[in-house]
Amino acid sequence: MNCPLCGSTEVRKDFLLGGAAVHVCGSCSARFLSPQPSDSELLAIYGEGYYKSWGLSGAGENAAVKAMKTATFELRLDLITRYKASGNILDVGCATGYFLEAAEKRGFSPYGVEISDYSSAAAKEKFGADRVHRGVLEDCPFPDGHFDVIAMSDLLEHVRDPLRTLAAARRALKADGVIMIMTPDTGSLTRRIMGAKWTHYKREHLFYFNRRSLSLLAQKAGFEAVNFEAAKKAVNLEYIRTQFAAYPHWLLSPAASLAAGLVPRGLRSRNFGLTMGEMTAILRPSR
């Protein structure tokens, strides 16, 4: 088997995950799931329960979860505005548009791409049908060279061909634009401690990068990586409770539910910053 990123044959099986295995490339250090799950398996994973775990069921949005996610997106925008403070911004995998709402408040002109019917419909309500594309970046109708900023949070690990996705981003980006990527980091402390039990190893995560392999991917797509940081996420107890309610654990679900019940309501939705094994990268077109 060849590494899908660098083509090397120095690929070995790391461990089994569901009906597949996580492989690691001895040359570029990229990890990837092989064989990839079928379209129907992925569709089943991204079903209703997936959105429930985010506190985003059809019944409406959970206010505490929205406040928490928005706090995380403000951290991403703080990073982006160090490089680009205005212009057209595209969020790839925009879900219902929380990130774009925060970006719009800072003066960006918001656009989104989202594969889910439910989420893209909600985003279209907020930003207009011509601003949100239901589908993937590769088939989006926005003109080439249209964007000052392209954001990809929790996205690159999900796509079947990350090089194809980044190449499409290169076409959509202005020559002086920037890309912000947030993705799990196999070079993180949590991955090294937890090994195969790392929380980011999931059936729907098809690729796993570290700074080195993400730099190589960027270079192949016509970018240079200009910044890497450990990514912080804002988290609160209410969110932890909804996570464990959606993905039950015999001990932790009752514990999370109990903890959320014991602390005052105000504290339950208080956000704190956590690094959870993810990184951010800023890329710009190579000159």
Ligand SMILES: [Zn+2]
């Ligand atoms: Zn490789």
